[in-house]
Amino acid sequence: MSAIRVGVIGAAGRMGREVVKAVESVDDLELVAALRRTDRLESLTRAGVQVAVELTHPDAVMDHLEFCVRNGIHGVVGTTGWTDERLNTLRGWLAASPRTGMLVGPLSVGAVLTMRLARYAARWFESVEVVEMHHPDKADAPSGAAVRTARLIAEARREAGRAAQPDATTAALAGARGADVEGVPVHAVRARGLVAHQEVIFGGTGETLTIRHDSMDRVCFTPGFLLGVRRVGSVPGLTLGLESFMDLD
Template sequence: MIRVSVVGAHGRMGSNVVSAVNAAQDMELVHTIDSGDDITAITSGNTDVAVEFSVPSASLDNVLALIRNDVNVVVGTTGWTEDKMNRVREELVNHPQLSVFIAPNFAISTVLAEHFAAQAARYFESAEIIELHHPDKVDAPSGTALHTAHKISAARREAGCAPIPDNTQSDGGSRGQIVDDIHVHAVRLRGLNAHEEILFGNAGEQLVIRADSFDRSSFMPGVLLAVRHAGKTPGLSVGLDNYLDL
């Protein structure tokens, strides 16, 4: 049995993780931690993997505390920057047997959409991203959209693509945030859950790749997949595609 603790267990995602772990035949839920609880209660003596779904302002400190207690970590909280990930890498130097896995998105459909987008990117002159979420989401653009933009941009650089054309002179912010040369637009609308559109264009043609998660249950197979892989690849890994045969 894999002993699992959940950080942020009372949140929208955390509560779904608790239910998924309880339903998994190869896992045992041992701790549920939320804001105000002592995270140091999660140790290698009682936990094999901690699943961290808190808030961006708390996630880094939570992950560092878990590493110091020799616990493998699966992170679903968004808001991770390269500086924060470097802090994790530095901490892992003293715990070389541990793994920390960060997923911009756990939905298999979204991971596949990102993979397809990276393949398509070199063949199109233009590329933009629209991400659409519920208005309770605290960050914008989403971690998924940021990750997708970086993958598209990397594929375009590798292929030697010319800069994306855009003659807009003064947009008043309407052109979205520029992420690694890719325009990313964030929509926050009641009734939505988690959605991403990746748009590619050439003269006379368009390709649209869209992934929709209508319910948080769509993320649970990816979370459980990451839990089952925890500890097998020491160090920091980012993206569920690490665990899929792509």
């Protein structure tokens, strides 16, 4: 079997360099294009790229993905800042190119497992809260991953017919009880020295179960990128999150 031909858009950034190194270190993938900021997208088609890894920033990502979809190049997208509107635009492009696959979103194995395990445990506990912790240069609070985790938990609770969480708080300082995400309190801690951490705390009579994910280094995303690159070509359309590629069931 011949190697998959991979192009990296944003190859000079910190994450880009990691992905380039990872692609070059395995036999079943071949790096045929590494685009920096000033490089033209046409290099992708000229080099015969089959799967592009997108690692630039929210301002540029849509143009890059439109080019890829139009040319039948599959994509694995690490750039964040997705809104429902943007996802729908991408879905529209993909509808016109029915054999092309795009993978967007959480690409760390640990992040995906955290969400999965949290959803799995959700119906068994009376209480649940999410505490995420990040470096103080982060602009959004809570993190997108924490909000997504809370929503998955809320959905699992609804499906299990769980009542609202017990909470006798009658006197609170504003903000003390966190942000309310569909009934799940989410707390965001910001401190120098932290990288990216998330804790889901489940509580039942006499016991708690805590699932914690610590991302200490962006290299934690590379195994997820490799898995995505290997699989995205056989899954047409838009895929959100690595989860469906992980054979978790």
